[in-house]
Amino acid sequence: MKTDRYIRGTAFILFLMTALSASGCFVSAKPEVYEDIESYEERLTAAGNQKWHKWGMDDSIWPAQITGDMQVEGYRTVYYDPFDAQYLGWLEVVYTPEAYEKEMERLRAIPSDAYAGIYSVTEEQTCEPAAVRADPYYGFVYALTDGESRIIYCEQIFCNYFMDLDYTQYIPEEYLLDGFDASADNPYRKERMQ
Numbered sequence: 001m002k003t004d005r006y007i008r009g010t011a012f013i014l015f016l017m018t019a020l021s022a023s024g025c026f027v028s029a030k031p032e033v034y035e036d037i038e039s040y041e042e043r044l045t046a047a048g049n050q051k052w053h054k055w056g057m058d059d060s061i062w063p064a065q066i067t068g069d070m071q072v073e074g075y076r077t078v079y080y081d082p083f084d085a086q087y088l089g090w091l092e093v094v095y096t097p098e099a100y101e102k103e104m105e106r107l108r109a110i111p112s113d114a115y116a117g118i119y120s121v122t123e124e125q126t127c128e129p130a131a132v133r134a135d136p137y138y139g140f141v142y143a144l145t146d147g148e149s150r151i152i153y154c155e156q157i158f159c160n161y162f163m164d165l166d167y168t169q170y171i172p173e174e175y176l177l178d179g180f181d182a183s184a185d186n187p188y189r190k191e192r193m194q
Contacts, residue, residue, distance in 0.1 A: 069099035087157040107131040122179040161189035
């Protein structure tokens with residue numbers, strides 16, 4: 001009698017786990033990390049790849065292509081989709097003097113958004129923001145500069161007011177806007193979810 005109940009209970013649990021797995025409730029996604037600058041353009045929104053929709057955020061702050069007058073010092077793009085797509089990335093470039101002036105002119109022409117207060121971000125003191133696209137729900141796309149020749153392009157794009165991804169493992173802290181907090185228990189999320 002107890003054996004029958006045990007078998008039925010076990011069968012029910014297995015059925016339930018199978019049904020939940022099929023419906024996507026048990027997702028075991030791993031972050032996809034890209035560091036090959038040769039495939040840089042494949043992950044831009046402009047490429048039309050549906051996976052890289054970036055929740056409609058405008059990523060035109062990032063250069064459309066890597067050119068010969070750009071010395072790439074580092075690059076990483078991360079895609080993570082445990083339930084909702086998340087994007088994290090940075091590209092550090094040292095430009096020739098002429099190319100730097102031209103790129104800064106392009107960036108200054110992009111309308112920047114007010115960003116202080118979103119996800120606990122304060123006014124940037126570490127580096128000079130060259131351009132910032134900020135969304136109070138989806139996050140940031142921006143470029144920081146040392147004012148001389150170096151520009152760092154960054155993005156943290158996500159939804160639901162937090163990142164499932166531990167972004168601190170994938171982006172240097174100095175590339176994040178000052179005060180940025182998209183952890184699961186961040187104060188900005190708590191305020192918005194009230």
